[in-house]
Amino acid sequence: xxxxxxxxxxxxxxxxxxxxxxxxxxxxxVYESREFSERGATVGLSRSALTAxxxxxxxxxxxxxxxxxxxxxxxxxxxxxxGSNKGEFLFEIPNMxxxxxxxxxxxxxxxxxxxxxxxxxxxxxxxxxxxxxxGVAVTFEDGTxxxxxxxxxADGIGSYVRGHVLPGxxxxxxxxxxxxxxxxxSEKVRDSVDEQYLRPGQxxxxxxxxxxxxxxxxxxxxxxxxxxxxxxxxxxxxxxxxRKLEDDDKERLRRKWNVANGIVExxxxxxxxxAYSQHEHKSTASYCRGNICLIGDAAHASxxxxxxxxxxxxxxCVILATLLGGIDDPKDVNKAFQVFESVRTPRCKQxxxxxxxxxxxxxxxENYETLDDWRKALQWKWDFLYEFDLEEQxxxxxxxxxxxxxx
Numbered sequence: 001x002x003x004x005x006x007x008x009x010x011x012x013x014x015x016x017x018x019x020x021x022x023x024x025x026x027x028x029x030v031y032e033s034r035e036f037s038e039r040g041a042t043v044g045l046s047r048s049a050l051t052a053x054x055x056x057x058x059x060x061x062x063x064x065x066x067x068x069x070x071x072x073x074x075x076x077x078x079x080x081x082x083g084s085n086k087g088e089f090l091f092e093i094p095n096m097x098x099x100x101x102x103x104x105x106x107x108x109x110x111x112x113x114x115x116x117x118x119x120x121x122x123x124x125x126x127x128x129x130x131x132x133x134x135g136v137a138v139t140f141e142d143g144t145x146x147x148x149x150x151x152x153x154a155d156g157i158g159s160y161v162r163g164h165v166l167p168g169x170x171x172x173x174x175x176x177x178x179x180x181x182x183x184x185x186s187e188k189v190r191d192s193v194d195e196q197y198l199r200p201g202q203x204x205x206x207x208x209x210x211x212x213x214x215x216x217x218x219x220x221x222x223x224x225x226x227x228x229x230x231x232x233x234x235x236x237x238x239x240x241x242x243r244k245l246e247d248d249d250k251e252r253l254r255r256k257w258n259v260a261n262g263i264v265e266x267x268x269x270x271x272x273x274x275a276y277s278q279h280e281h282k283s284t285a286s287y288c289r290g291n292i293c294l295i296g297d298a299a300h301a302s303x304x305x306x307x308x309x310x311x312x313x314x315x316x317c318v319i320l321a322t323l324l325g326g327i328d329d330p331k332d333v334n335k336a337f338q339v340f341e342s343v344r345t346p347r348c349k350q351x352x353x354x355x356x357x358x359x360x361x362x363x364x365x366e367n368y369e370t371l372d373d374w375r376k377a378l379q380w381k382w383d384f385l386y387e388f389d390l391e392e393q394x395x396x397x398x399x400x401x402x403x404x405x406x407x
Contacts (some may be wrong), residue, residue, distance in 0.1 A: 001017075001025060001026070001028060002025060002026050002027070002150070002333075003026075003029075003135075003147075003148045003149050003150075004020060004026055004028050004148060004150045004151070004152060004324070004328050005029050005030075005031060005033070005136070005138055005146070005148040005150070005151045006028065006030045006152050007031050007126055007151060007152065007153050007154060007155045007160070007161050008030075008031075008032065008153065008154035008156060008159075008161075008296075008298065009030055009031070009032030009036045009120065009122070009399040010032075010038055010106060010108065010154065010155075010156060010157035010296075011038060011043070011104070011107065011111070011296075011313060011314075012154040012156075012283070012295050012296030012297070012298075012313040012314075012316065012317065013030055013109060013152075013154030013155070013296075013315070014030065014036070014045075014111045014112055014115065014295065015031070015053075015314055015317045016113055016152065016154060016295065016316075016317040016321060017030050017054045017119070018056050018057065018111055018112070018114055018115060019055070019056055019317055019318065019321035019375040020321055020324065021076065021115065021116070021119070021396075022350075022377065023321075023324070023325050024323065025328070028119055028149075029119050029121065029146070030119055030121065031117070031121045031124040031126065031138075031321065032120075032121050032122050032123070032124065032170055033123070033124065033125040033155070034059075034122065035110060035121060035122050035123065036102035036108065036120065036122055037105065037108070038105050038107070038108045039104070039247060041096065041102050041103065041104070041181060041183055041218075041225050042101045042104065042218065042225060043101070043102060043103075043104050043107065043110075043310045043321055043407060044073065044099065044100075044101050044307040045099065045100050045101075045102065045310060045311065045314075046099045046307065046311060046349040046385065046386065047099065047386045048311050048313075048315065048386060048390065049310060049314050049391050050099075050100070050310030051307075052311065052314035052315045052317065052318045052390055052403055053178070053314050055318050055390075056111070056314065056317060056318070057110065059116050061100060062163060063110065064100060064102050064106075064107065064110065067106075067110060068102050068103065068106035068107055068110050069102065069103050069106050069218075069219065069260060070101065070102035070103075070106075070107075070276075071100060071101050071102075071200075071201065071216075071217075071218055072099070072100050072201055073099040073101055073201060073202070073203055073216070074201045074202050075092050075093060075202065075203070076092070076093040076204070076205055076208075076214075077091075077092050077202065077203070077205070078090045078091040078092070078093070078205040078207065078257070078362070078372070078378075079088065079202055079204065079205065079206050080100065080206070080259055081206030081207050081208045081213060081256070081258065081259050081273060082180060082207070082208045082209065082256060083209075083261065085371060086258045086259055087259050090207065090371060090375060090376050090378075091257065091287070091375050094363060095113075100405075101203075101216065101300045102220065103218075105241035107280065110153055110334075117329070119337070121274045122141045124141075124142070124144065124150055125140060125141040126139075126141075126155075126160050126161070127139050127140060127141050128392075129151065129164045129171070129292065131164075131265060131289075131290045131292060134147065134151050134152065135147045135148055135291070135330075136148050136149070136290075136291055136292060136344075137152045138151060142307055144202075148243075149245055149291060149333060150291045150292070150293070150324075150330070150332040150333045151291065151292045151293075152292075152293050152294075152295060152320070152394075153165065153292065153293065153294045153295070153298045153299075154294075154295050154296050154297055154298060154313075156296070156297045156298060156301075157172050157279060157281075157297045157298070157301040158172075159210065159236065159297070159298035161208065161292065161294060161298060162298050162299075164289065164292060165286060165287070165288060165289040165292055165293075165294055166284065166285060166286065166289075168283060169284070171238075171300050172279035173279060173280065173281075173282055174232065174237055174277055174278070174279055174358070175233060175278045175279060175280040175303045175356055175359070176232055176277040176278075176356070176360075177229055177230065177231060177232050177277075177303060177359050177363070178229070178230055178232040178236065178275040178276060178277050178278060178303070178364060179227055179228065179229040179230070179275070180227070180228055180245060180267070180274060180275045181225065181226065181267075181277060182225075182226060182266070182267045182270045182271050182273065183218070183223050183224065183225045183226075184195075184224055184226075184266045184267075184270075185222065185223060185224075186198065186217060186221060186222055186223055186224050188224075188262075188266050189262040189263055189266055189311055189356075191262075191341050192262025192265075193260060193262045197260060198224075199217075200217050201220050202216065202217075203215070203216040204216065204260070205362070206259055206260050207362060207363075208258055209256065209258050209363075209366050209379045210230060210231040210256075211228060211229065211230040211231065211253065211256050211363060212228070212229045212230075212362050212365050213227070213228055213231070213257060213263065213313070214226070214227045214228065214263060214268075214361060215227065215260075215263050215267075215321075216230075216369060217362040220372055224263065224266070226263050226266065226267040227267075228264075228267060228360070229278075229305075229363075230252060230253070230275075230277070230363070231363050234275060235346040236275070236277075237277055238277070240274050241276060241279060242274045242275065242277070243274065243275050244272070244273070244275075245268075245273045245274065245275050246394055248286070249275075250268045252391060253268060254268060264365070268338045275348055278303045278304070279301060280301050280302050280303055280352055280355075280356065281299070281300055281301045281352065282352065283349075284299060284345075286338035286341060287299045287300075287337070287344065287345065288338060288340070289332045289339050290334055291330075291334055291337070292337075293337040293340060293341075295313065295316040295317065295319070295320060296312070296313035296316055296342060297309065297313065299316070299344075299347035299348065300312065300345075300349070300352060301352075302352040302355045302356075303352075303353050303355045303356055303359055304350075304355070305358040305359040305362065306354060306355045306358055306381070306385060307352075307358070308351050308355060308385055309355075310328045311350055311385075312347075312348055315343060315347075315388075315390060315393075316340075316343075318341050318345060318390060318394065319340060319344060319390075319393060319394060320336075322341055322394050322397060322398065322400070323336040323337075323340055323397055323401055324336055326401050326402075327401070327405070331406055333354070335401060335404040335405060336401055338340075338404070339397055339400045339404060340397065341400045342400065343393055343396055343397045343400065345359075347388070347393075350384060351385070354381060354384070354385075355382060357381070358378070358381050359377055361374075361377045361381075362378075375380065
């Protein structure tokens with residue numbers, strides 16, 4: 001029996017646990033520093049993410065629509081929100097079907113429902129990791145200690161485990177954008193927003209100089225989730241990555257859009273509205289060290305401009321679970337982790353770079369002479385995300401693991 005500790009009880013850690021508990025040779029424990037919960041309203045899951053999720057949670061789409069309030073999304077239509085071309089159609093993100101948007105908390109709840117309570121440990125803050133010849137020893141704030149054959153850091157962008165794998169490289173860095181979001185009743189905007197911009201199953205984005213408005217109907221059309229993302233200037237950055245939007249900030253934002261003003265006004269009328277700095281890992285030298293490995297945002301946090309962060313974490317889980325299922329001896333754990341790093345790093349790096357580039361393009365309205373020039377800059381940006389073959393990467397990973405073990 002091989003013992004594995006998963007540090008982090010968010011979507012990445014709990015998804016991986018759902019896969020690993022099916023392996024009778026593994027004993028799994030999941031530790032979360034707080035209660036098991038997720039911050040944020042909804043997460044978008046596109047084709048590649050849903051392919052991975054179907055492996056983790058069988059019949060995932062039907063289950064999430066039925067039990068978790070997921071909403072199928074037809075497409076995201078990007079429109080020009082200000083200037084001489086205001087109201088003009090710019091771009092429709094292609095190849096989106098199937099895609100769903102699901103409340104983060106509801107998705108996590110559904111994933112937790114399939115795990116035995118005895119393996120879930122809340123309010124367990126990790127304070128020490130020590131790796132030795134007899135395994136990896138972990139110590140928690142309450143004094144609890146244990147030893148495992150492997151430790152997997154799924155503890156997010158502020159990962160404690162990352163600091164052990166990559167001493168001196170544990171911190172993420174500002175990506176150059178911030179965002180704020182709110183959820184409010186759709187009745188508040190039906191009289192001020194054209195009906196063509198409030199269709200169920202459709203997401204809408206309106207550009208502005210240096211910013212983007214994104215929104216969609218949720219909760220059966222009764223609510224609107226809206227988000228503003230904007231270029232972040234150095235003087236706006238805070239150590240804790242958030243700042244309260246003051247009245248003068250809101251007034252500057254109101255002047256950016258000449259359409260969908262009802263959405264903008266409802267979002268900005270929230271009394272306690274915070275701007276959260278978008279961070280990323282611009283480079284990560286390694287995802288593993290010995291028998292310790294990083295997945296999800298702990299390994300490769302990216303900006304949300306292509307909605308691919310959650311999908312990368314789910315793909316990580318499938319590949320890593322496949323590799324751990326391909327070994328019988330704890331001495332081969334590091335080989336599995338090294339193969340995981342080698343097959344996942346190129347794609348994850350591409351996502352980080354591409355997402356930042358898309359953010360810059362969408363927030364660069366004044367840099368393009370014509371709408372066609374702007375469209376061309378966006379045209380192929382999503383292809384590598386949707387054309388990804390998860391099964392092919394699994395085969396590649398297993399072949400590489402076989403060669404490593406045989407060597």
